[in-house]
Amino acid sequence: MDERVREHAEVLVDWSARVDPGDNVVVSVAEDAHDLGVAVAEALGERGAAVTTLYGSDELSRAYLTGRERESASGDDAPEFPDPAVDRALLEAADVYLRLGGGRNTAATADVGRETRQAYARSRKEVRERRMATDWVSTVHPTRSLAQQAGMAYEEYRDFVYDAVLRDWEALAGEMARMKEVLDAGEEVRIRTERADAPDTDVTMSIAGRTAVNSAASVAYDSHNLPSGEVFTAPYDAEGEVFFDVPMTIESTRVRDVRLVFEDGEVVDFAADAGEEALESVLETDPGARRLGELGVGMNRGIDRFTDSILFDEKMGDTVHLAVGRAYDACLPDGESGNESAVHVDMISDVSVDSTMAVDGEVVQRDGTFRWEDGFDG
């Protein structure tokens, strides 16, 4: 076994999930994440945790859902799903939930009807809530399927994943704390890019009263992805224009070169060079889908390219992202609710050249370099 698989497991168990002796840990292993599963099981044995292993197979999910669909095909209604009592019970008893992604086909559930998915999701609301109440962490094992999604050779993709995951997280958390400090103290963010080859971005948004999350890939930082490496907050009252040059996939549709125009915090105009209909469908979900839910600053310099996976793309150094839709509670004052929506869709801009991010008029990042870094040209 590649020694990096073991290192990945140790970062996951110790830094990310903070597993203690006696913890009951549920590990969900995707179809081709077996090797990472073995390494995680070994680490959990060493730490003295109890382990329950789920098989997180998209192909099994698809079989179950299409089976349900077929049986219900007589009526026009979405299929009904039984009460998932076992899943509720097991998550109620779990201290930690580790999701090891890495299947064989990122499109494995593509032919499951939308109504079926939604009905299934509704039947599992409590399961989801209980999972979120554990110390949960989501990561991926590098598989051929994910390498294909990224347009990379398998060996190359493995190097990419381990460069992103095997960081000095303690040091990165310290650096990200500086960004969090700036955002927590600030009232207004302005992002500008002026590139010859692309539409300009010039957008301002309020962050007054909001708290940024130092997403350092650990439950100790309220951060549940490995890799992570972003600082995010919940902005509002956006004004101006934004161009997102990083391609993405929205509901299996490739979307490129999105432009959004905000007035009074709301998207009043939009366009995309590809996938505009998918974008439109997102924005029309509900009123909250036209307002911002997140501003995130990517700070993981181990990620050096876009791979069409939000787990990696939004954490890349020299990028910022905005999400339309739901805001995260962790960014809001206690008891206050932020932007609400059924969706949360991240869109990413490269800010490595001809760009600035300013907080209350002071530039904090120029051309990807932060104020506290060597080479910052204020």
Add this chain to the structure above:
Amino acid sequence: MDERVREHAEVLVDWSARVDPGDNVVVSVAEDAHDLGVAVAEALGERGAAVTTLYGSDELSRAYLTGRERESASGDDAPEFPDPAVDRALLEAADVYLRLGGGRNTAATADVGRETRQAYARSRKEVRERRMATDWVSTVHPTRSLAQQAGMAYEEYRDFVYDAVLRDWEALAGEMARMKEVLDAGEEVRIRTERADAPDTDVTMSIAGRTAVNSAASVAYDSHNLPSGEVFTAPYDAEGEVFFDVPMTIESTRVRDVRLVFEDGEVVDFAADAGEEALESVLETDPGARRLGELGVGMNRGIDRFTDSILFDEKMGDTVHLAVGRAYDACLPDGESGNESAVHVDMISDVSVDSTMAVDGEVVQRDGTFRWEDGFDG
């Protein structure tokens, strides 16, 4: 997908486990049992059950156990295991438990210490009991690893498995009911073989007051293996000699040509042409390990050869088996306990030629043919 995989799943879900709409079904999928897992998930979706999928990987178990072992290596004691609260909770909530065997290496846990295994098993006593309280069924998906164990080509082994599993179970259950009737009414069984090429068998045992189980591969028959196809009871007071000509594996040791001599129900002499030490270790486990726990009559004519897997071997038509050790409660009068032991080891004799089984002096099977079958020569 081979259409027989779907048929296997349907027999498992409908005939064996009797899954009802709304049932919470836990499915444990071994490393290479993915295809059967897909077919079972599809069938469970169609039936309207809820499904939770476990990953039953021997390699993950080995990693966990050796991790625990290594961490505890400082002391001389066996490692301690934490309370498996999640496994208890999930089995408490489960209606049905389906085990889909079929890993990649039947020796995957061979280097786990005996004390570690035992300590782990002790920590999971309640988990085991709760699993046995569900409508549980154990089956296997034909894998290359199991084909190798059987000494067969992969394609050949698949045919073998489906011939054993895809029976007319209703008809076989009817035939086995006749055997059960004979054993329930009988008081004494005598088995004799006189073959030129092997030691003689001539053994009698009492079955008075005992109830036979019609093991028809369905929870409705108190039968939890697919395939099954045997009728078994709990004999006592054995007298005589038995020769077991079917090879077997006891704790990873190949054992061949076992001879046992019984007096007053107890093994007083034993020998084996190979693996005699493993046999001796079994017989010395505890006092009950020297007495009979089971007499079984194989009646599945879909199984036409021995494959070094007790799931199949003991159900083969034209065989009988005796087990030393623990008797099954289902064979005993309510509240009465039968032979008790920590072990239950089955040993098999071919009775296709030069043999008879008689109940209370009347021959019920001669040279493999039952009294009620064409060609029976009473």
